[in-house]
Amino acid sequence: MARKKIVAGNWKMNTVPAEGVELAKAVVAGRSEVCECVNFIVCPPFTHLSQVVEAVKGSDIAVGAQDCATEAKGAYTGEIAASMIAALGCKYVILGHSERRQYYGETSETLNKKMAQAYANNLTPIYCVGENLEEREAGNHFAVCKAQIEEVVFNLTEEQFANLVIAYEPVWAIGTGKTATAEQAQEIHAYIREVLREKFGALAEECPILYGGSCKPSNAAEIFAKEDVDGGLIGGAALVATDFLAIGKGF
Ligand code: 13P
Numbered sequence: 001m002a003r004k005k006i007v008a009g010n011w012k013m014n015t016v017p018a019e020g021v022e023l024a025k026a027v028v029a030g031r032s033e034v035c036e037c038v039n040f041i042v043c044p045p046f047t048h049l050s051q052v053v054e055a056v057k058g059s060d061i062a063v064g065a066q067d068c069a070t071e072a073k074g075a076y077t078g079e080i081a082a083s084m085i086a087a088l089g090c091k092y093v094i095l096g097h098s099e100r101r102q103y104y105g106e107t108s109e110t111l112n113k114k115m116a117q118a119y120a121n122n123l124t125p126i127y128c129v130g131e132n133l134e135e136r137e138a139g140n141h142f143a144v145c146k147a148q149i150e151e152v153v154f155n156l157t158e159e160q161f162a163n164l165v166i167a168y169e170p171v172w173a174i175g176t177g178k179t180a181t182a183e184q185a186q187e188i189h190a191y192i193r194e195v196l197r198e199k200f201g202a203l204a205e206e207c208p209i210l211y212g213g214s215c216k217p218s219n220a221a222e223i224f225a226k227e228d229v230d231g232g233l234i235g236g237a238a239l240v241a242t243d244f245l246a247i248g249k250g251f
Pocket of ligand 1: 215
């Protein structure tokens with residue numbers, strides 16, 4: 001069965017609003033060169049989500065945030081609620097990115113709350129999993145990804161799971177220029193799908209699983225050709241519109 005093909009750009013903490021709007025407009029301008037079958041998502045910083053939503057209006061490009069709060073609203077200085085993100089016209093939210101797990105102490109406990117907030121506000125989570133170099137070298141990458149899925153994704157209802165995107169991002173490949181080989185990506189994506197199947201049965205066949213980690217125009221096609229790879233979550237290359245779009249041509 002055909003799963004959704006997705007190329008999502010995680011801009012991380014890059015671009016000021018004017019730059020972000022320019023980048024979004026350039027993606028819109030070049031979008032027609034890529035198959036309509038590809039679903040593009042851009043995830044700018046919070047500060048210019050609304051301007052980017054405006055910039056992509058009239059196109060089929062969706063906008064997502066990079067995180068959301070664990071709580072619905074209230075005295076949580078500095079936090080951004082899922083309801084605020086949804087109200088801007090965003091459709092997605094990245095949750096559990098390794099940078100948030102690593103630098104901001106994100107745990108499965110906080111992620112369960114964030115997932116609940118995302119769903120309560122009709123946002124589709126892009127839930128990230130992945131091992132670090134030490135875990136990969138010790139052969140623990142399967143166990144690490146399994147735990148990250150069991151502790152969070154297994155708490156979802158079937159209806160919620162049917163509206164989830166997973167991104168596998170090996171930490172050792174993020175921003176390092178070191179990419180997992182297409183075979184490594186396929187091996188773990190197939191494993192992740194098998195874990196999902198245990199809990200959600202046939203619904204697992206429909207869940208898009210994206211690869212992230214130094215994905216670029218030169219390696220996207222080889223990685224996307226693998227059966228269980230349904231697209232990419234792109235960091236650095238998403239900051240250059242032509243590269244981001246060229247990655248979409250990898251399908
Ligand atoms: P890079 O593409 O810069 O390696 O980043 C990947 C990533 O972390 C996307 O979320």
